[in-house]
Amino acid sequence: MDYGGAIGLGLLAGILARVLMLRSDYRQYPTYPHGYSTHLFMGIFASLAGAVTVPALLEGEWTAVTFFLLVAEQFRSIRGMERDSLKALEDSELVPRGTEYIENIARVFETRYYIVIVVAAATALGAIKQSPLMGLVFGAVVFMWGAILTRVETIGETVEVEAAPVIVRGSDVLVGDIFIFSVGLKESQEFIKERALGAILTPKNDEGRDTLASQGQRQAMLHDAASILGVRRDADNPEFAPQAKRDIKTGRVAVYVVPMDKDQGLLLEMLRRAPVLESARGRARFVRLGYVGKRHLHAGRNRIGGNHPEGGLGGRHR
Template identity: 35%
Template sequence: MDGRGPMIISTEDLWLIIIAIAMGTMARLLVLKVDYKQYPSYPNGVLIHIVLAFVAASIGAVAIPAIKSNNYTAVTFLALAVQNFRDVRKTERESLKDLEETEYTPRGNAYIDGIAKTFEARNYFALVVSLASAASMEIVAALHIGIMFQVVAGVIAGSIVYQVISRFSKGKSVGDVAEVRLAEIKVEGCEVFVEGTFVTNLAGTENAQKMIEKEGVAVIIEPSQKHSAIALHNFGQRKAILFEATRTLGAKRYNFTRKDYETGRIIILFVPIVRDLEKLIDVVKNTPLLESVKKSHAVLRSKAVED
C-alpha cells in the first residue's frame, strides 16, 4: 500500500503468475519419477518435492512482474532461492549419510553426492521453466493481443525450455555403456567363483556354501567400449550398483562386488530375499552412472591416440 491506496494486481499479471507457476511445478513433476528409486521415504519424499517445486516456480513467476513494477529488490529472492536450494542439498546429503548403517549395503559417498546434487538441480528446473514462461507471456503482452495468446506463448516457451534442460541434464545409466547378463555361480569348498572369476573365500561353512549355490544370484557387467570400464571399475560406481540391486530385491546374506582385471568385467553377487532375476537385470541396467566418475572420452583423447 502507498499514498494512492492498495496496489491491485492486473488480470494479465495474475494469468502470468498462475501459468508460470503451473508450468514450473509441472516440469518438476515430470522428472519426479527419477527420484523414486533414489530417495528414501517415498510418500513423504514426493510431498517434499512438490512443495519445493511450487516454491521455486513461484519465485520465478513473480520475478517478471516485480521487474515490470520497478520493484528490483524483489529480484533478490532469486539469489535467496539459490542459497536455499544449496541448503536443501546439504540437508539431503546429511540425511542419506545418516541412513547408511540401516541399508543392506551402503550407497557410498559418491552416490550420495550425486543424489544430493540431483535433489538441488530439480528445483532449478521449476525455477527456470517458470521464469521462461513468465518472460514469454510478458513479451507477447507487449504486442497487445488477447490473453489466450499470452497463455499459449507461456505454455509453449515453458515446454521448450523444459525439453532443452531435461535433455541437457539427462545422465546415462549402466545399461547405456555395458551389457548386463546373469552368470553362473560355482562353489568349490570355501571359495566362490562366477564364470571362472574368483569372488570370495568366505563360504567356510556347509550352510553358507549351500545358500550361495542354491539361492545366490550373480550378474556380469561387460563394458561395451574399453573406456567405459573406467567408470564401471570405480569403487563408488560398483557400490551404487550393488546398493540398487540389494535395495530392490533385499539381501538375505552375503553381497560382493568384484572386477576382473583381465576382461574388464564387473561381477555382482548376493543372496536376495526375493529371487526375481528379470527385475535384477532391469535395476542394474537402470543404475545411473555417477557424475563423479564419468569422463569424456573425446576430451581425454590424446594426440598420440589420434595418430
C-alpha cells in the first residue's frame, strides 16, 4: 500500500480508537458537547502524528523522531489541562472529587492519547509492510493491548460492600457499629433517621484494606455516590454531608449519605463500581511486595547462618 493510503488508514484507525475510548458515564466527564469536541479534535492530531511518523522513518527521515518526541511532549499538556479544569470546579462541588481523583482522571486522559498514537502508527506500518487488512489487525491488537493495560479496577473487586443501618444514639450517629459524628439538633437527628443511608465496606484481602486506608480513595467513592444519588445539603448543612469513616482496628469503612433519592441498592452499586485510584492501588501493591521482599530476605539470612554481619556459613569468616 502506498504511503498516502497508509497514512489515511492509520488516521482513521486512530480516530476510531479515540472515539471508542471517549465515553461519558455517571461521573459526567467529559461533558457533552464541548468536552467531546475538544477530545475528538485532539484525537485527530494524535492519530495524524502517529500515522505520518511511520512512512517518514521508513524513508530514513530521522528528523521525524524529533518531530514525534515534540508531539508526544505536547500531549503531556493534556494532563495539565484536565487537572486545571477539574480543580476549577472543586470549590463549587458540594462533594468534591479530591486531588487524588483529579490526578487519576488527568493521567487516564493523557494515556489515552498515547494509545491513539501507537494505534495509528501500528496500522500504518501494517498497511505498508503487509496489506490494509493486516494494518487494521495490527491496530486492533495494539488497541486491545492498551485497553488491558489501562483497565481500571473497581472497589467491588477487593472490598465487600454491604448495607448497614444508620443509628442515632443520643447525639451520636453511627453506621452499624462505626461512629460517624455527633449532632445536637433534634430536627437534624429525626431527618437523619428518616432519610440517611449507610454501608459498610469490608476488605477481602490486604490489598483491599490498604486501598480503603487512602483518604483520597474514600473521597472519590463519596463523590461518585453523590453524583448519581444527589445530596440533601447546602454549604451550611455539614451534618448532611456524605462521610466515610474508617475503623482503625478492623480496616472496615462506614459510608454515610443523606441522598436526594433514597435507594439503598443504588448506593451499594455506586460504591462497588467506584474506580480504584492508581495512588491507592500502587500503595497497596507496594506494601504487599515489600512484605514479600522482607520475608525472602529473612529466609535467605536464615539459610546462610543468621544475621551475622559478615554473612558466611554458620556465621564464620570465610
